[in-house]
Amino acid sequence: MREGRRGLRKVTSAATMHRINDTLSSAITWGMKREEAFSRNWARLVELPAVARPKPLVWTPERVEHWKRTGEKPGPVMVWTPEQTGAFLDFVRDNWLYDLWHTFIFLGPRRGEMCALPVQEVNLAALWLRISAQIVGVAYRLYGEAPKAESVRTLNLSDESAEVLGQGRAKRDKAREEWSSAKAWVESDRFFTHENGEGLHPDWVSRRFKRLVELSGLPPVRLHDLRHISASLSLLQGNDIKVVQERLGHSSRQITSDTYTSVLPELARRETESMTSVIPRSVPYDVLRQLELPQKLFNDGMIVVHADAVRARDDAWTISVKARHDDRPLGRIKTAAASQERAAQAAIQWVRDRCKEAGLRILSAAKVSGHLPESGNRLHRLARFVIDSGAEMGLDGWTPVPVSPSGPEASERDQGVA
Template identity: 30%
Template sequence: MTKKRGNDEGSIFKTPNGRWRGQISLEGHRQSKIFSTQRECIDWVRKNRNQISDGLTYASTQLTLGEYLDGWLTNKKATRRYATWIHYQLLVQRYINPALGTMKLKDLRTVHVQGLINQLLNSGTGIYTIRKMNDVLKCALNLAIRQDMIMRNPSKSAVIPEKPHKEMKILSEDQVSRLLVAAKGHRLEALFHVTVTTGIRESEVLALKWPDVDWVKHTLKVERQLERPHGEGVQFTPPKTAFGKRSIKLGNISVEVLREHFDRQQAERIAAGSKWNEFDLIFPSRVGTPIHQRDLQRTFKILLKRAGLPPVRFHDLRHFSASLLLNNGVPVIIVSRRLGHARASITSDVYGHLLPNMQDEAAELIDGLVTSTEVKPDDPIWVKKMNGFRLHTVAHEEPLTPELQKIMNDKPKNPI
């Protein structure tokens, strides 16, 4: 009987066509290679087996981590959104390469990655940034493993503290009303109204164009987002996921607000004259160009101060919109689609703290329904209303016979 080899020991097999396959397994990941001769196969297995403890294969020799990451970034450029790729490049150039770039790829160990993480923590770098940096390094080194350049991923075992839980700031209905009053008459009044009522993202609202509005169906299409990658100009890109492309139903008031904004913009277009740049944006600058996120946030802070409200992020308007819908009984799946989440579970995870209130209402509703025994069969419709929910039950259309009436009025002698 063939002896079962342990993990990391390696095996060789003769293939049906007379060639030899070497195989070695590390931490559940199997790697194999085909050779013409048995001797070549044995040498490959032996070299890999002997070097596992060093965390490398013979395939990687003098390549530095910085050189490897340069090649990895070049390949990633074709498969990632440009803004995402720019972010990867920034993390590599700002954090990884200055500390570890000159080190040989084969010499990189967890202690080196952990040292970089500790150094960044001590310098005050945010945990979110450190996690993203380590994620990029981990992703790059996973490819190096698949390419037989290293055998272990040293960033996998690095320890990063958990990010402290930050309670979500959700404005009250009164606070949002005060904000909208403060924005009354401002050239971007409609922008804040649309953001509050749709829960649209900042990058999405700044990329809206007039053809996205269906004046008949009262819908708003989200087709793109506005990005300004580090060191680059303005770019209109598709939403991050397929679910980001969506159609949001607008209320009558929102449609009227947009009509008034359209008229205001025509006046601005005439006033700008030849300085106007035609991007067909719903919310452009005074000369038609895309608004910079920094300028929008500055305006938002001014309006918050004018309304006497505490400082919050523009993104918190999105949280308000979602929380308002959920607290008023709108199903999670509908809220998820309006927000452009890929899955309803994402909405539940982000706003799960709001659901217990809905559970209370649901419990009271069902409790009232199953315990209510007061029946009026002569009424055409029986209505039960609890906590804003309404249940309609259509009665029998034909009048009840005296026999049926007696049966319904009599209590059972042997209840189950």
């Protein structure tokens, strides 16, 4: 391997050149002030190429197909989708450092911070861990140092993260007993260690992660890209960017926004749909079968129904309302809508109009985006309604409330509760 690398040189990026020059400039400035060793800061005269911050790209199906066909990455910084991230966690479920990979994805720490994490800085009972140290590797030699002031922080743990970290700690406690009996255990006082208790080297962690990604068959990402993934997943859940900034340990939210907030397709669609849904629009529709809700279907005066739709090639949607996914339709309409969002608006408008005519009261209505599992991508779930046989509460009472996408099982469960 040494023979093969002879004569080869690693290309230094423009960003690294700037960091090197900044370090030299700082050292020369110190020498000018303290030792009067220099008369001029020559590093400031160096002209370097401009640095273009790479924009994180998501591994969409089209990019994955291109990578499989050519082996080329679309960009230097790539981010997995939630589905790809879940596939990786499933693949490494039995790995010795599963709790480390899980922490990288859900908390977004730096590798040096996790390699230096002391045992006493993790409190699983109180659901927190504190970042108070980091390890830096220079020419593969390790140096411990305190993080920047803004990087010293306490991270809250979810119940799942605490459970995963607890399982990892139990494995290491068991390994301590086995290796101690052979007088081979290395007491490093680190939370994450090798099987013999020896602390982890940041470069080794990066290489190990890269190898696991290769074995999983997933498109390649770097270990540091897990910070991008963590930030993107947090934003996808609607968390404020200030919360993400503090969790990642950045000095300002601008750094977080510019560097780590790659936009997942799901986040982009949510933003687009939220803009179109602000302004209510009337969607025309044709009634194919008038909506009828027989009294026998009401349980304690209430009924839960769902609006499902099938989309034709000409953008025509046939929407049906059912009490259960496998029941006969209680009513059916047809509408021309350019998107599922517009089709859902037509379904809501139809049920609202019909309930007003029949003197029924709508307790709640919510748009639901998804597909019914047994139909593949053919049958779309648009909306869910809870209707009471009491007096109509008027148009002002129609207040959509958020609910999670529901499948056939959830539909039957809701109907039973109603």
